[in-house]
Amino acid sequence: MSNQNTPIESDKLIKALQGALNSSNKKIVQLTSVLDMARKVNEADKFKTAGLALTGELADKLHAERVSLGWLKHDYIQIKSISHTDRFEKKMQIIQDLEAAMEEAYEQDAAILVPSTENRTLSVRAHEHYRKSYNADCLLSVPIRNGDETIGVITCERAKQPFSDIDATEIHLVTTLTSARLKELYQKSSWFGVRLARKTRKALGKLLGFDHTWAKFFGILAIGFILFATLVPLQYKVNSPAILKTDKIIYLTAPFDGYIDSVSVKPGDIVYKGQMLLRLDQKELKLEEANLLAEEQNNRREIQKAQADRQLADMRIHQARLSQTLAKLQTVRYKLSKSEILATVDSAIIIEGDLQKKLGAPVRQGSELIQMALIENIYVEVDVNEVEIENIRLGSDGLLAVKSHPEQTFTFRSDRINPTATVKDQENTFPVRGEFNQKIPGWFRPGMTGIAKIYAGKKTLWWILTHQAIDFLRLKLWW
Template identity: 35%
Template sequence: MSNPTVVSSSEAVRSLEACRIFAGPVKEFWPKFAQTCASLVNPSVTAVLVNVNGDWKQAAAFPPGREFPVALRGAQFAELMVRVIAEGSILIPGGGPMVPALVLIALQTGDPKESVVLVQALPGVAADHVSAALAVLKLAADTPLLYQRQRQLERARRELINYSQALEILAATNVPTRFLAVAMTLVNELASRYRCVRVSLSWRDGPYLRVIAISGTDKFEKRMLAVQKLEAAMEEARDQDEEIAWPALPDTDVISRDHRAYSEQEKTGSLLTVPVRVTGEVRGVLALEREEIFTEHDALSLRVVADQVARRLDDLHRHDRWFGARWAAAARVELAGFLGPKRTWLKAGVILGALLLAFSVFVPLPYRVNASFIVRADALMHLPAAFEGFIGDVNVRPGDLVKKGDLLVQLDSSDLRVELAAAIAERQRYASESEKAEAERKLSDLRAARALQAQSQARVDLILYRMDRAGLVAPFDGVVVEGDLRERIGAPVRSGDVLIKISQLKGLYVEMKVLERDVDLIADSTRAEVAFNTRPEDTFGVKINRIEPSAVVDTEGNIFVVRGSLENGAEWLRPGMSGVAKIETQKRTLFWICTHRLADFLRLKLWW
């Protein structure tokens, strides 16, 4: 057997440091990482495997293009990967010169849903050197995690710079109060900060975009060919609702024909257009021209700037033209022809007020009493621990749907298995003593041995009974409403401790809380509507079944509980959901609706 060259721990840390501070994308990181790990133990064949939808795919290998000496597929290999993820690392000694030793390390990425394993094959290596290789390669386990955190820090730093720059530009645009002045301030600020030859802003004018501001230029001819070409490039960005750069940014598939045409005509080194969106709709487009090529970071920072200034530009564009004043003047002219030219608004207000008063006094409207509600279930099952032990495995969490017989929680039965083995051995020993006493015709020893054998058998039966109840199964189809034990794996539990609560999804009903002051209004009510906090846009009809005869003290005061059944269900309904209920009552006038609270208050305070 050959002995590989294994670097020291300090040398390994220095080699891995380059990977940890690597600034490139993920697709370039894994080949570099595989090469670095291969350099730690030489000779070796290294592969990085990633679990994609239950199937292990090779993300990188070193040497590249070389077939791995061991098959990285099959059921046995899948079981081996499960062990690696659970244990952190596995060492498999080689079986001779033709069967290499394997070192498998579970890599940390920071994402609990992502499984990545480093596999290194060491052909013809002695067992002690394989252990040394494992110790060195364990130092690489946290390298992907540190790389990801380094990228997150860099991303956070760039976002901080982008938002800081956006706030500075926003502060500069907050000084002017007219739309065109704000637009000129914006393009001049962007031209200065991004070292641009020219920055232009277009805004929607009917169905088209029109250039309204160009940096360094107070006036320009809108019919110029260059302006029309620029507007065509802006329309191209608006149609795709995407930042478009020419030359194109890496890994983009946008159409940039008009951008290329404008750049070739104006002989600009680089062109970048950024949509200005308001509530998801493109209202304008920024176009930046400079000799230096635009990068993805430039596009991202300009997107932040555009998002920050979009609302102010849109508000000024709508109000700077003073459409409201013209509409008000036109309405006054029409009313003056009917009511007379003097005090037109006062006359119109008096007539409108009289009509509203008559409507509020004489026209009854539907009136509904507001109440809070919560969804209850008829069946709720508590699943306790059958014996004192430790939590071994958890398969569900609150909110999971389960079927009858599904295994929910498995208590650790390793201690029970040890006790079972000891009890079986003890039972066998007493059985042997019983046979020996029977053969020697020792009646008293025979009876004692058989009594002890029966006692051992009872102990075996008790242990088997506990092992059968080590797994908590769902007693019926339903949903888990309480018992998030994923962070308590290995924690001790006592016999009788409730671990899981399951509720049936059938038989759900609504429990509404009506204030004491409103209970008289709903005495004859038979129907209500409810809206859930999770989905306020959907309402459900409720048939009122009964009103509890006695009041209950609540945080809001005395309440009466009203129970009702849902007329229509939904798959997402769960026990414990809450929201607002509106209970239908008799029709009331708008005047009564607005004044009955005050009237009741005065009756209580001023009666004699």
């Protein structure tokens, strides 16, 4: 019996040795592949290049459709690289869902395989949501560790063939070998403010101690800010857009139907009484005047002829025609006298009516041509939002800065608050009229805009920063 069992045991031994040899060869090949990927990542000189190299090599090695690198920032995972993709929109829903899946692996500090061949107790809700929403058949998320610290997550996507624990182990080996280099490159790629914050933290560590440096520093700042914000009253000003206005507006209209012949002014010009502003075309009126003059002479001759022939009836007819002709002539001459539109007041500014581009254009009788404003009795009108109108009181002082001269400010006093709101920029505003406390400069013009600040008493910084939000919540949450 012992002689018969010997060949069988030898065959088993040979097969076992061959299996061990094959397993050793696979491990050597796997280790070589891992070292090669780690070398390519560590040779990169920028974080973006290293991330693309890592995701691209893993995608090729694991035959994955997509491999994504997520990095830990303020306890949230942000995707930094996607295999074979230079740019991607971070606000896309697919990116946000993928980040949620990565955070699921980060929070549990464990590799997650979906679908899993084993009965695990890990939560995979975010992975299942991503899988069903974007038809990702198989997912594998592996945390990236640098010592005892988790700094990111690698997530792989593959169709049909599920991932295995061996794949997770291989990713873990690659990221362990490259995590230090990735962290170094990421810190170097941060903008100046972040690097300055790190240096500041080290400097504060020497002053405040090594433990919980930032917590101590920001705690002191927070306490100081809270005391200042709740105890120290500050002068509160209501900021609102403003415009210069005057009550004396003059509208010039077309005296008759005609055509614009010439224009002598444009918006912004200052005009004086008797100055010609524009002229309507006179050609047709002068031709009509000449025709009527000829008709007048003809009627007078006919009257004289009828008188000589003692034709009383004909004489009366021609006298009536003469009267009609003279009436028409008077009308034409009146239009000619009104064809030149003159300024009727002194020191007025043209605020509307850019007609130089409309030469030859027809105008209808009564249509508005030019709008003028007298440069006197100028006041400021402030459009205060309905949220802030309760803080404005009649007689409150204010400051105005005009856009054309923002370096100068002018004081005014609130004189009147319009009780009716107007809608501007889809918001209800109340016009507040302000009279200037000082002599206004000569360059003030109606229609100029700026920013007005009306004093609304002393309030704490906490009230200034939060009163609008609190009022909004009160309005929405009352019952």
